[in-house]
Amino acid sequence: DVQKWMGGELAESSVNALGSDDRDQCLKAVRSIKNATIGSNSKKRLYTNLGVIPKLERLLSSGDEELITQVVATLGSLINGTNPDSLKQIIESQIPIVLIQLLNHKSLKMVEATARTLKIFFRKPNAPHQLIFEERTLSGLVNLIKYTPENIAELAATILASFYTSRSYLEKSELLDRMRTYQTSLWASGAFEASMKLLFSNQTKVINAKSQESALRIVGFLSFMNLDICKSIAHHAKILDALNKLIRDSSPIIKLLAASCIANLSRCKIDTIVPLSDSATVAVVLKLLHTSDPEWIREEVPAALAHILIENEDLQRMVVDSDAITILISNLRDESASPSLIQSSLKALAAITELLEDGRRKVIDTGILPTIASFLENTSIGIRLAACDCIRSLSRSVKALRTALVDLEITPSLFKLLDDESVDIQTIALAALCNVILDFSPMKKMALENSGIKLICYKTSNSNVTIRMNAVWALKNLVFMADEETKESVLKELTPDGFFRLFKDPSEKIVILVAKLFRNMAFKHADWLVQRLDVSSIIQQLDSLFLESSPEILSEVLHAINNLTTGSDDTKTAIMNSPLIGKVILCASHPSAKVKIPIIWCI
Amino acid sequence: MDSFYLYSGSRFEGKQGNGKASYPVIIELKTVDLVHSRFTGYLHISGLTQEYPQLTTYFDGEIIGKHFSFVTNKWDATESVDLEYWSQFPEFHEIAHRWKIANSDDFDDKDHLFMRWKEDFLVPDHRVTSIVGASFAGFYYMKYSKSNGMFSGYYYHPKMIDKLQPLELRYVRERCSATFEFC
Numbered sequence: 001d002v003q004k005w006m007g008g009e010l011a012e013s014s015v016n017a018l019g020s021d022d023r024d025q026c027l028k029a030v031r032s033i034k035n036a037t038i039g040s041n042s043k044k045r046l047y048t049n050l051g052v053i054p055k056l057e058r059l060l061s062s063g064d065e066e067l068i069t070q071v072v073a074t075l076g077s078l079i080n081g082t083n084p085d086s087l088k089q090i091i092e093s094q095i096p097i098v099l100i101q102l103l104n105h106k107s108l109k110m111v112e113a114t115a116r117t118l119k120i121f122f123r124k125p126n127a128p129h130q131l132i133f134e135e136r137t138l139s140g141l142v143n144l145i146k147y148t149p150e151n152i153a154e155l156a157a158t159i160l161a162s163f164y165t166s167r168s169y170l171e172k173s174e175l176l177d178r179m180r181t182y183q184t185s186l187w188a189s190g191a192f193e194a195s196m197k198l199l200f201s202n203q204t205k206v207i208n209a210k211s212q213e214s215a216l217r218i219v220g221f222l223s224f225m226n227l228d229i230c231k232s233i234a235h236h237a238k239i240l241d242a243l244n245k246l247i248r249d250s251s252p253i254i255k256l257l258a259a260s261c262i263a264n265l266s267r268c269k270i271d272t273i274v275p276l277s278d279s280a281t282v283a284v285v286l287k288l289l290h291t292s293d294p295e296w297i298r299e300e301v302p303a304a305l306a307h308i309l310i311e312n313e314d315l316q317r318m319v320v321d322s323d324a325i326t327i328l329i330s331n332l333r334d335e336s337a338s339p340s341l342i343q344s345s346l347k348a349l350a351a352i353t354e355l356l357e358d359g360r361r362k363v364i365d366t367g368i369l370p371t372i373a374s375f376l377e378n379t380s381i382g383i384r385l386a387a388c389d390c391i392r393s394l395s396r397s398v399k400a401l402r403t404a405l406v407d408l409e410i411t412p413s414l415f416k417l418l419d420d421e422s423v424d425i426q427t428i429a430l431a432a433l434c435n436v437i438l439d440f441s442p443m444k445k446m447a448l449e450n451s452g453i454k455l456i457c458y459k460t461s462n463s464n465v466t467i468r469m470n471a472v473w474a475l476k477n478l479v480f481m482a483d484e485e486t487k488e489s490v491l492k493e494l495t496p497d498g499f500f501r502l503f504k505d506p507s508e509k510i511v512i513l514v515a516k517l518f519r520n521m522a523f524k525h526a527d528w529l530v531q532r533l534d535v536s537s538i539i540q541q542l543d544s545l546f547l548e549s550s551p552e553i554l555s556e557v558l559h560a561i562n563n564l565t566t567g568s569d570d571t572k573t574a575i576m577n578s579p580l581i582g583k584v585i586l587c588a589s590h591p592s593a594k595v596k597i598p599i600i601w602c603i
Numbered sequence: 604m605d606s607f608y609l610y611s612g613s614r615f616e617g618k619q620g621n622g623k624a625s626y627p628v629i630i631e632l633k634t635v636d637l638v639h640s641r642f643t644g645y646l647h648i649s650g651l652t653q654e655y656p657q658l659t660t661y662f663d664g665e666i667i668g669k670h671f672s673f674v675t676n677k678w679d680a681t682e683s684v685d686l687e688y689w690s691q692f693p694e695f696h697e698i699a700h701r702w703k704i705a706n707s708d709d710f711d712d713k714d715h716l717f718m719r720w721k722e723d724f725l726v727p728d729h730r731v732t733s734i735v736g737a738s739f740a741g742f743y744y745m746k747y748s749k750s751n752g753m754f755s756g757y758y759y760h761p762k763m764i765d766k767l768q769p770l771e772l773r774y775v776r777e778r779c780s781a782t783f784e785f786c
Contacts, residue, residue, distance in 0.1 A: 357641065396785035398633045398643045402661060403729045434786035440633050440645075442727060473786050480783040481612055516782050523781040556782075563779040601780060 011036070011046055018055040026059070027067050034074040037081075044081045053078070053089045060098050069113045072099065076117035079124070087124055096121065096131055103140050108152065111144070115155035122162040129163045133182050138189035145194035150207045157198055157214035160191060163221070183226050186218070192233065195219050199242050209251060216246070216257035223264035224307065230268035240265075244275035247284060252291045256304050259284045263308040282308060282315050289327050299340040302328060302348035309351040319352050320359040328352075329366045339380050346375060346386035353393040360397050364404045369394075376413045381422045388417060388428045395435035402442060411436060411443045418455055423464055430459060430470040437474060439481045448486065453478070457493035460502060469510050472502065476517040484525050488532075491521070496533050500541055508550065515545065515556035522560050526567030535571070538564070539578045546583045551592035558587060558598035565602070608752030608774045609635045609642065612781055615754055617772035619648060624765075626650050630662075630754075630772060640666040640707075645726055652736035660722040660739050661729075667717040668707035675719065678742050679761040688744040688757055689717070691767065718745040720756075743770060 014036075017029035033052060037043045059071045075095065078086045090096065099121070102114040121127055131137060144156035163182070195215035219239070222229050233239060243265075246258035259281050266274045266281070276284075285308065288301045305324070309316050319325075331337055331345040349372075353359045375387035391410060394400050414436065417429035433456070437447045446452075456478070459471035475494075479487050491499065502514040522529050530538065545557050561580055565572050575581070588599050608615075609632060616629045632644040642664040651658050665671040675685050689695045689702065694715050698705050710716055722739035725731045741760030747753070752774030757767045 357639075392786070399661065399663075399723065402726065403724060406729075431786040438783060470786060473784075477783045477786070480781050520781045520783075523779050526779075559780055559782070563781075566778040601778075 008046070011043075011050055015047065015050045015052050015055060018052070018059065023064065023067070027070065030056075030059070030067065030070045030074055034070060034077055037074065037077045041081045041083060044078050044086055045083045048078065048083060048086045048089065053086065053093065053095075057093050057095050057098070060095070060102075065107055065110055068102070069110050072102070072110070072113045072117050075099075076113075076120050079117065080120045087126065090121070091126065091128060096128060100131060100137050100140070103137075103144065103156075108148065111148070112152050112155070115144070115152055115159065119155050119158050119162070122159050127162075132160065132163055133185050135185065135189070138185055138191065142190045142194045146190075146197060150201070150211070153198065154207050154211045154214065157195070157211055157218065160186075161214040161217035161221070179224070180226065183222055183224075183229060187222055187229055187232075191218050192222060192229075196236065196239060199246075200238070209254070212246070213253055213257065216254065216261060220257055220260045220264065223261060223268075225264070225267070225310070227268045230265050231270055234265060234268075234270045234272040240272065240275055247276060247281070252288055252293070252297050253300070255284060256288055256297065256301060259288075260304045260307060267310075267312070278308075278312070278315055279318055282318055286319065286322050286324055289324055298331070299338060299344050302331070302341075302344040306344075306347040306351040309348075309354070311354075313355045316352055316355055316359060320356055320362060325349070325352065325359070325362055325366070329363070329368050332368060332371055339378075339383060342375065342378075343380065343382045343386050346372065346383065346390050350386060350389035350393045353390070354396075357397055357399075360394050360400055364394065364400060369404050369408055373408050373410055373413065376410075376417065381425065384417070384420065385422065385425050385428060388414075388425055388432060392428055392432040392435070395432050398440055401435065401438065402440065405436070406442045411446045415447070415452060415455065418459070423467070426459075427464070427466050427470060430456070430467060430474060434470060434474040434477050437478045444478075448478075448489070453489050454493050457490065457498075460494070460498075465507050465510070468505065469507065469513065472510055472513040472517060476513055476520055479517065479520045481523070482520075484528055487521055487525060487528070491532055496537070499533070500537065503541055503545070508553075511545075512550075512552045512556060515553055515560065519556050519560040519563055522563035524563075524566070526564045526571050530564065530567060530571050530574070535574045539575070539580060543579055543583065551590070551594040554587060554590065554592075555594045555598055558584060558595065558602065562598060562602045606635065606637055607749075609637070609747075610780070611635060611783060613752075613777070614775040615752070615772035616775055617754070617770070619758065619770045620768055628770065628772065629775075637666070640668060640670040642666075646720075646722060652734060655734055655737065658734070658737065659726040661724055661726055662720045662722045664745075665719045665721075667705065667719070668710050671719070673702045673705055673717070675742075678721065680742075680759060684759065684761075688759055688767070691744070691757055692717070692746045692755075694746065714748055714750050716747045716749065718747060718756075719743065720745055745770070 014029045014032050017025050020026050020029070033047055037047055056071050056075060060068060062068060075090065079090060099114050099118055103111055103118070105111055105114070122129060122132065132141070141156045141160045145153045145160070148156070195218045198211040198215040219233070223233055243258050243262050246254050247262060249255055249258070262274060262276050263278065263281050266278055285301060285305050288297070289305070291301070292298050305319070309319060328345045328348050331341055334341070349363060353363055372387050372390050375383050376391070378384050378387070391405075391414070395405060414429050414433050417425055420426055420429065433447065435441070436443045438444065456471050456474050459467055460475070462468050462471065475490055479490055503511060505511055505514065542557055542561060545553055549557070561575060561584060564575050584599070584602060587595050590596060611632060611634060613632045614629060616627070618625050619628045620626055627649045629647045630644050632642055635642040644662055644664065645659050646662050647657065647659045649657055667673055673685060673689055674682060686702070690699065694713070695702070695717070698709055720743040722742070738760060741758055741763065743756050743758050745754055745756030754770070754772040756770050758770060759766075
């Protein structure tokens with residue numbers, strides 16, 4: 001095709017001209033490439049294949065303002081398409097870092113062009129968002145919001161907020177540490193004050209809407225499950241008034257983001273009057289579930305709902321009783337649904353079914369489970385994680401374990417996820433397995449075959465504290481009312497030394513679980529346990545736990561001692577003659593009921 | 604101390620039925636959630652049918668009070684059936700005059716709790732939906748004594764000729780205890 005061949009020739013010569021010593025030639029070439037690629041995915045692909053990106057990168061250090069501005073715009077065009085190669089090459093180069101540095105440039109024209117390109121760049125899920133959170137970048141962006149004209153301020157705010165919108169990871173209390181670090185940096189940079197400025201300034205209408213959206217995203221991110229920041233925010237009465245107004249805005253996205261902020265503040269239960277009650281806030285969001293204008297808001301509403309429902313039973317009840325489940329299920333069944341919509345809907349379902357049996361039964365009765373199970377093998381980490389979390393929520397039910405979940409044959413998939421590339425997924429899969437391997441679960445047997453016990457025991461020495469915790473939890477549940485054979489398999493893998501080592505975990509939450517594990521091991525098998533672990537080691541270990549231990553640990557130790565005394569006379573005598581009994585008697589006057597109740601068992 | 608005998612793994616044994624038509628029963632509680640007035644368990648009954656000399660079903664328990672009313676309003680039980688069965692328990696008469704609005708306060712300082720138990724599916728195979736000679740389509744009206752862990756009650760099925768089939772169970776003493784939580 002002559003035109004195509006000529007286009008190819010022209011393209012090649014433009015790309016070559018980028019290396020020219022003649023500055024005007026160079027500039028002409030950049031402009032021509034920019035114009036050619038805008039709006040044309042095939043041209044973007046063509047030029048990328050011709051090696052345009054490294055050449056453009058070199059020009060960024062030319063020092064020539066006009067030239068650089070054009071290069072930046074061209075890069076923006078290349079990013080803004082469907083060609084994954086262009087994006088990949090840019091991500092792997094120094095371009096993002098150079099562009100961020102250019103935000104400090106004295107020429108506002110350059111800054112604006114750069115900000116525009118960076119806005120497009122950071123909208124992409126694969127973009128290295130952690131770059132935004134470098135201290136200098138944060139303060140640079142905040143300065144742009146505070147001190148530059150509104151069009152640039154809006155771009156800066158959107159870049160700052162893009163971390164929030166592009167995250168594909170779940171934020172649950174156990175996975176929050178990473179988020180806390182980002183929140184702290186963002187707060188320290190003055191982003192909140194900058195956001196306040198955006199919410200209250202008199203801007204042109206169009207810019208205003210976009211700025212408000214970004215400002216609300218920033219405030220929403222800052223306030224999510226962060227008590228300290230919420231306390232600071234709540235001191236600004238102006239922000240509460242603003243949120244109260246914005247939740248009634250005509251724009252669905254502004255409503256949604258304002259609702260999220262209000263819910264975050266309300267969750268922290270600070271002594272300030274939060275604009276809206278929790279149920280009123282949820283009502284707003286439930287209504288937004290029916291909105292599909294703009295179309296992309298369908299993707300955001302379920303995720304926002306999921307955040308609001310975290311650990312809140314009353315609100316979960318409210319949502320269970322609404323038509324939300326029906327809408328979310330139909331999202332999952334929608335063949336044209338985007339990955340973001342799927343992920344968001346799964347997140348919401350996991351949250352809705354977290355605490356209430358009614359919610360789980362309602363979801364299971366829709367027959368959606370096989371579809372959810374299929375998402376466990378999706379290529380997107382976010383979708384796998386959300387699907388896994390759904391399964392975990394649903395597995396907190398004896399009925400579900402014995403019926404719908406066993407029909408799914410979910411156990412092999414969960415074990416496979418223990419080795420997922422994402423640590424977050426490993427954690428949640430392990431949590432689901434904790435429930436799947438319970439005594440009354442028919443899937444327990446399958447879990448134990450195929451080196452299931454070995455895998456779980458191995459995880460008890462993982463460097464990640466939540467994985468360790470879930471692994472010990474799984475073992476505790478595994479040996480609950482189990483036979484000696486099962487307990488022996490566990491002890492064989494852990495080894496007696498390994499078992500005692502677990503008691504030395506730095507995390508108290510884990511030590512409590514280890515004590516529970518021990519109690520369950522001793523249940524009805526005191527003689528076996530004493531023979532396997534050696535009675536003096538047991539006595540020594542339990543004795544050491546009496547020192548400065550919390551009521552939770554003491555309670556389990558007492559139960560464990562009680563279980564040990566139900567063995568043979570020899571076992572009983574050994575325990576009764578040990579220092580443990582004196583300690584048990586002392587516990588009878590412990591202030592905590594948690595400690596006193598096991599004493600009644602002992603008697 | 605309401606829940607001393609009600610915990611995961613606690614067992615109760617006794618019998619269902621009268622005289623010659625009486626069958627040994629053991630129940631094992633699986634989950635106990637007093638906050639939501641619910642619990643779950645297995646019910647084993649022996650000798651009920653030839654095909655299933657040992658029959659185990661999963662059941663849901665509802666405790667009357669904060670979350671569940673004396674008025675059943677499901678499982679084909681009308682209010683007159685409710686009154687007929689609840690009235691079998693002498694302790695019900697104290698509260699009979701306001702039975703429709705009873706709540707948890709009414710039981711706080713009493714020795715008893717009222718419950719309904721509904722069997723849902725067979726264990727181990729939940730897909731079996733019907734058994735010759737036996738049915739779990741009905742449900743039990745039950746009373747529980749906090750002080751000694753005894754259950755007593757009656758099975759109701761709308762199509763049953765042999766109405767008011769009694770069920771009585773007492774706690775099986777256990778010296779040791781184990782623990783689990785859903786993750």
